[in-house]
Amino acid sequence: MDYTIATKDHEAQVLMTGRLTFNDHAKLRALIKEMLQNASKRQVLDLSALEFVDSAGIGMLLIAREELSNLDKQFVLRKATGQVKRVLTVAQLGKLITIED
Amino acid sequence: MAPTPTVALHCLGFPTERLQQLSRASGLPVWHSEGDWNDSTTRVVLLLGHAWEDQAASYFALPYSAWIEVAALADQPILELVERAVAASFYASFTTITANRLNLAGQILVAIAAQRPLSExxxxxxxxxxxxxxxxxxxxxxxxxxxxxxxxxxxxxxxxxxxxxxxxxxxxxxxxxxxxxxxxxxxxxxxxxxxxxxxxxxxxxxxxxxxxxxxxxxxxxxxxxxxxxxxxxxxxxxx
CATH class of the missing domain: 3.30.565 (Heat Shock Protein 90)
Incomplete structure (x- = not known):
């Protein structure tokens, strides 16, 4: 997995690419720290270029939501497609994180 | 009636003499890419020794149907794994450290999909x-x-x-x-x-x-x- 962060319209937009699996634990820690440190109150994770996510990837997204929530920041998942969208649905992540098309 | 598949052994980063010994002990011939094999019925059990990971993706394809990382295994345990491989449609046996490095699920899916068309x-x-x-x-x-x-x-x-x-x-x-x-x-x-x-x-x-x-x-x-x-x-x- 790789990511880039850009700030636009008062929100931080993170474009995530590749595959998000348990082996991305170090990168996810770095990403969460960057999202906690930047000034934007709204952190949007653009999943349009993410090809695959596993159960540990879902767990790490929930950690991001929890840590951002502790700093009163909003965490949004956007534009998931294919396998990623199906896994978000099966894991019922929409009950815990805002998901936008 | 479908022809009986021929199962053969091949290796990467593995001593040729040891492959010949395992071939004799298992009764399986040694496969060569330039040999006179029937591509549609030949299944190859690949023994993986050293320095093969960079090329791994190209070996999860026909005629390969089994992948055994040799690591520190002696001949007898290898022969037992080869026996399992011969009995299965596809077979893979890897150490934990290698399984952690490879995208094994993706590679094996590619091999299955090459044999059986699958929907997305x-x-x-x-x-x-x-x-x-x-x-x-x-x-x-x-x-x-x-x-x-x-x-x-x-x-x-x-x-x-x-x-x-x-x-x-x-x-x-x-x-x-x-x-x-x-x-x-x-x-x-x-x-x-x-x-x-x-x-x-x-x-x-x-x-x-x-x-x-x-x-x-x-x-x-x-x-x-x-x-x-x-x-x-x-x-x-x-x-």
Whole structure:
């Protein structure tokens, strides 16, 4: 997995690419720290270029939501497609994180 | 009646003399790419020695149907794995440390799809369930680790440290993970087994960062069973 962060319209937009699996634990820690440190109150994770996510990837997204929530920041998942969208649905992540098309 | 497949041995990064010995002991011929083989009926069991990982993707394709990482195994255990490989549609046996480096689920899916056309949803289901079963075998089975647990960066950091610590343990890292795949006219069955202490899934009662693997497996396959005291999961998919 790789990511880039850009700030636009008062929100931080993170474009995530590749595959998000348990082996991305170090990168996810770095990403969460960057999202906690930047000034934007709204952190949007653009999943349009993410090809695959596993159960540990879902767990790490929930950690991001929890840590951002502790700093009163909003965490949004956007534009998931294919396998990623199906896994978000099966894991019922929409009950815990805002998901936008 | 379909012709009986010819099963042969091939190797990468492995001494030729030892391959010849294993060929004699197993009764399987040694395969050569330029040899006079019937491409449609030949199945090749590939023994992987050293320095093959950079080329791994090109070997998860026909005529290869089995991949055995030799590591420190003596001849007799290799022959036992070859016997399992001969009996299966597809077979893979890797050490934990190698399984952690390779995208094994993706590679084996490519090999299955080359033999049996699969819809996109079916491919996604097989890849996800196989990936989750392999993660369980690797983390909770052979490395005997707990999941990430709490919803915090601190818990994620502890998980990272623990994973690095366990994978650096020679004995744990060399425990094996086996994948047996059987294909028939209507279904694909995949068994994943490990050499850990046995892992029995527990239901999730509150939001946690881990524990969703079997939920995703259940959603991805027709049925699954946890066997051998939690050391093997068997999953069946309709295709």
């Amino acid at each position: 949803v079916c491919r996604d289901n097989i890849e996800l369930a196989l990936h989750e079963a392999l993660c369980n075998a690797l983390l909770h089975g052979n490395l005997q680790m707990d999941g990430i647990g709490d919803l915090s960066v601190d818990a994620l950091e502890r998980f990272s440290r623990n994973l690095m610590h366990r994978i650096a343990d020679h004995d744990l890292a060399n425990r094996r993970i086996d994948i047996i795949c059987e294909i028939d006219t209507v279904s694909v069955t995949i068994d994943v087994s490990d050499q850990g202490g046995g892992y029995i899934p527990k239901p999730i009662t509150e939001p946690k960062a881990s524990g969703r693997g079997f939920e995703l497996i259940a959603a991805s396959c027709l049925s699954y069973q946890v066997l051998d005291g939690g050391r093997r999961v068997s999953m069946r998919f309709l295709v």
